[in-house]
Amino acid sequence: MIKLERTATALPAHGWQLLPLRFHRLDADSIVLTNLVGEHVFVTPGELSAVVDGTCADQDLLARLRAAHLIQVPGETLPAELLAIKLRTRMRRLPDSTGLHIFVVTLRCEHTCRYCQVSRQSAAKNEFDMTEETARRALELAFRSPSPQLKIEFQGGEPLLNFPLIRWITAEANRMNSEHGKDLAFVIATNLVLLDEEILSFCAEEQIHISTSLDGPQDLHNGNRRRPGRDSWQQAVAGLRQVQERLGADRVSALMTTTQASLGRAGEIIDTYAGLGLRGVFLRPISPYGFALRSRGGANYDVGRWLEFYTDGLDRIVELNRQGVPMMEIYASIIAKKMLTNADPSYVDLTSPAGIGIGALVYNYDGDIYASDEGRMLAEMGDRTFRLGTVHGSSYADIMLSDALLNPLTESITLSAPMCATCAFEPYCGADPVFHHATMGDFTGHKALSAFCQRNMGATPWS
Amino acid sequence: MSPADGVPGAGGEAAGVGGLDAAEITLAFDQATVDLDALQRAAYAVAAEMTVDIRVCGADYACTLFPRMRDATDEELRHRFRTEVNDQILRARIAKETEPLRNLVFALAFSRTGLVDGEAEGPV
Numbered sequence: 001m002i003k004l005e006r007t008a009t010a011l012p013a014h015g016w017q018l019l020p021l022r023f024h025r026l027d028a029d030s031i032v033l034t035n036l037v038g039e040h041v042f043v044t045p046g047e048l049s050a051v052v053d054g055t056c057a058d059q060d061l062l063a064r065l066r067a068a069h070l071i072q073v074p075g076e077t078l079p080a081e082l083l084a085i086k087l088r089t090r091m092r093r094l095p096d097s098t099g100l101h102i103f104v105v106t107l108r109c110e111h112t113c114r115y116c117q118v119s120r121q122s123a124a125k126n127e128f129d130m131t132e133e134t135a136r137r138a139l140e141l142a143f144r145s146p147s148p149q150l151k152i153e154f155q156g157g158e159p160l161l162n163f164p165l166i167r168w169i170t171a172e173a174n175r176m177n178s179e180h181g182k183d184l185a186f187v188i189a190t191n192l193v194l195l196d197e198e199i200l201s202f203c204a205e206e207q208i209h210i211s212t213s214l215d216g217p218q219d220l221h222n223g224n225r226r227r228p229g230r231d232s233w234q235q236a237v238a239g240l241r242q243v244q245e246r247l248g249a250d251r252v253s254a255l256m257t258t259t260q261a262s263l264g265r266a267g268e269i270i271d272t273y274a275g276l277g278l279r280g281v282f283l284r285p286i287s288p289y290g291f292a293l294r295s296r297g298g299a300n301y302d303v304g305r306w307l308e309f310y311t312d313g314l315d316r317i318v319e320l321n322r323q324g325v326p327m328m329e330i331y332a333s334i335i336a337k338k339m340l341t342n343a344d345p346s347y348v349d350l351t352s353p354a355g356i357g358i359g360a361l362v363y364n365y366d367g368d369i370y371a372s373d374e375g376r377m378l379a380e381m382g383d384r385t386f387r388l389g390t391v392h393g394s395s396y397a398d399i400m401l402s403d404a405l406l407n408p409l410t411e412s413i414t415l416s417a418p419m420c421a422t423c424a425f426e427p428y429c430g431a432d433p434v435f436h437h438a439t440m441g442d443f444t445g446h447k448a449l450s451a452f453c454q455r456n457m458g459a460t461p462w463s
Numbered sequence: 464m465s466p467a468d469g470v471p472g473a474g475g476e477a478a479g480v481g482g483l484d485a486a487e488i489t490l491a492f493d494q495a496t497v498d499l500d501a502l503q504r505a506a507y508a509v510a511a512e513m514t515v516d517i518r519v520c521g522a523d524y525a526c527t528l529f530p531r532m533r534d535a536t537d538e539e540l541r542h543r544f545r546t547e548v549n550d551q552i553l554r555a556r557i558a559k560e561t562e563p564l565r566n567l568v569f570a571l572a573f574s575r576t577g578l579v580d581g582e583a584e585g586p587v
Contacts, residue, residue, distance in 0.1 A: 019564055020562075021557060022554070023554075023557075080571060083568045083571075084568050084569075085572075087572040088572045088573070091572070422554045448508055448510035
């Protein structure tokens with residue numbers, strides 16, 4: 001019988017050297033150390049001092065730090081090589097841009113949501129629909145992306161109001177993909193009101209994923225998401241059940257938006273999701289863009305109140321999990337994935353370089369191209385900073401090499417941004433030049449005053 | 464004493480520093496032991512709680528703290544700023560010690576990726 005024995009050699013004082021690391025004080029007694037790729041170890045202030053000074057005699061701690069590539073024995077080459085491989089793995093999305101292509105097939109919508117970020121149009125105004133010619137040109141640009149995976153997401157307005165174009169784009173994308181051979185997927189972001197048998201059959205046939213909006217309990221949802229008949233929640237739930245039955249539970253997900261009315265109701269929201277058979281909830285703060293900023297938009301709460309709401313929600317999820325109910329919070333799962341693996345969840349808001357353009361491109365109904373959906377929302381309010389060009393005349397090179405894309409990307413990289421560069425949570429966080437431009441007037445933002453930074457500094461320790 | 468615990472000679476009360484208003488919340492840091500860069504980084508990091516005026520006073524940097532809100536005592540603000548300065552000193556020390564390894568890791572990570580001029584495969 002082979003007996004495995006621990007053969008680690010004890011490190012003498014000053015017998016190690018630091019690898020690049022950053023630290024963050026969680027409280028008076030606890031500090032988290034992270035390396036370049038987010039591997040981490042918790043220490044006390046005294047332990048940090050002893051490790052940095054070379055006087056630490058705690059061999060267990062030194063072994064943990066060595067395993068997490070926070071220290072190495074002088075002369076070793078493997079830690080640097082392994083860190084490089086992990087870093088490259090994290091960054092592999094960069095040469096494989098752009099995976100997500102959002103087609104705004106119409107601005108029309110039959111809802112009048114309080115927090116709607118775009119200038120929705122009445123359901124009768126066809127001039128706000130994307131045309132086949134615009135869609136064809138957008139598809140040609142989308143297929144220029146080097147990414148081996150292409151996800152085409154249909155948005156609005158309410159995209160099902162222009163369902164014929166969704167059919168056309170899907171067929172055309174499949175036809176074009178016979179030459180390109182990419183891993184092609186489709187998503188419809190819909191409120192589900194217009195769902196019918198024809199649409200369900202189409203989604204089943206094309207294996208389309210459905211993303212819908214559900215703000216929680218009926219009164220909360222219907223208060224936020226208004227439509228004639230005041231039955232948005234009933235319609236969404238009926239549609240959700242139809243999709244779950246016809247397409248499968250894993251083919252539909254829901255998103256909620258936190259308004260002032262949501263605060264204090266995290267548990268109810270999560271219980272509503274669990275009751276409907278959903279296994280994930282995204283406790284999203286309201287976006288500071290577009291029409292959501294109007295006084296009646298529901299955005300008048302600060303980061304501190306959102307964090308209370310968020311942590312209440314996480315407590316409820318843990319409680320449900322302990323009862324055997326599967327449920328996760330999407331934002332926490334993204335951060336946890338970044339903490340515990342070298343995979344990049346490719347969530348546009350939590351990547352650096354930022355996900356704008358290289359993670360997602362948005363084709364508006366009129367052919368204008370934006371670096372992100374939030375960039376489109378800003379344009380609805382008259383700020384066209386993130387407009388990269390138009391499908392009617394801009395080449396792929398024009399778009400991807402435009403100052404409108406490269407300036408915010410280069411100015412916001414977290415490895416060189418003040419505070420971010422030395423922040424222990426940097427590997428879990430991201431640059432969000434659109435948010436900082438919208439809220440602070442520059443792409444980098446002053447992180448000590450940034451709601452984005454405060455939110456992530458608050459949420460990360462809970463994840 | 465290590466930088467994680469405090470910096471010798473750093474962060475004393477500014478009594479006796481000429482030209483300062485006694486009512487102001489002021490800390491003095493010995494220029495021999497504290498870099499201006501650490502003070503500036505600390506001032507940046509605490510900007511949500513206070514703004515900081517940094518001036519040279521003889522052999523010291525005199526840092527005057529201006530709280531944004533009056534929900535912390537003067538002593539709490541001094542502790543907060545001193546702690547941040549000490550953390551920035553430690554961060555600078557770690558960054559200096561590990562810079563060659565950091566550069567090595569990045570060089571290893573981004574070699575042979577096709578991202579270097581002449582190797583690019585065309586998204587454009």
